[in-house]
Amino acid sequence: MHYDACPFGLWTGNEFRGRVLKNGKPLPFADIEVEWTNDGSVKPPADAFNTQVIKADANGVFSYAMPKAAWWAFNALSEGPERKSPDGKKVGTEIGGTMWVHTVDMNPPAAMTMSPPAPAPAPAKP
Numbered sequence: 001m002h003y004d005a006c007p008f009g010l011w012t013g014n015e016f017r018g019r020v021l022k023n024g025k026p027l028p029f030a031d032i033e034v035e036w037t038n039d040g041s042v043k044p045p046a047d048a049f050n051t052q053v054i055k056a057d058a059n060g061v062f063s064y065a066m067p068k069a070a071w072w073a074f075n076a077l078s079e080g081p082e083r084k085s086p087d088g089k090k091v092g093t094e095i096g097g098t099m100w101v102h103t104v105d106m107n108p109p110a111a112m113t114m115s116p117p118a119p120a121p122a123p124a125k126p
Helices: none
Strands: 015-019 031-036 051-055 061-065 071-079 094-104
Touching: 015 071, 031 061, 051 061, 061 071
Parallel strands: none
Antiparallel strands: 015 061, 031 051, 031 071, 071 094
8 A cells, every 4th residue: 555645744634545556556446444543532423433444446546534633544455365274274364554644633732822913004194
């Protein structure tokens, strides 16, 4: 997986766009699991809000606008090659990649706020 849009310096609500690759080629219609680090400040109304699944397009491209300031994980999974289990049976495997991005609210902390600019002086009368 790699990013098509900058994965840092993101405000809350910005869109993150990436591309899922497998063996260096786009992985069409890949499922991407989107999760965020819940600090306990939000109680999701249902389990579906904990891990959301989005789908890449035919070129492996996906996008998601993050609605809350947090660390967000984008996890792309795909079937891997068959392997032998410890008891010698063939078993399927899964390969994947994860990209973490961080979003920040535009409201700066109180210590960083600045006073509004002073009004411009009135023009002098002739």
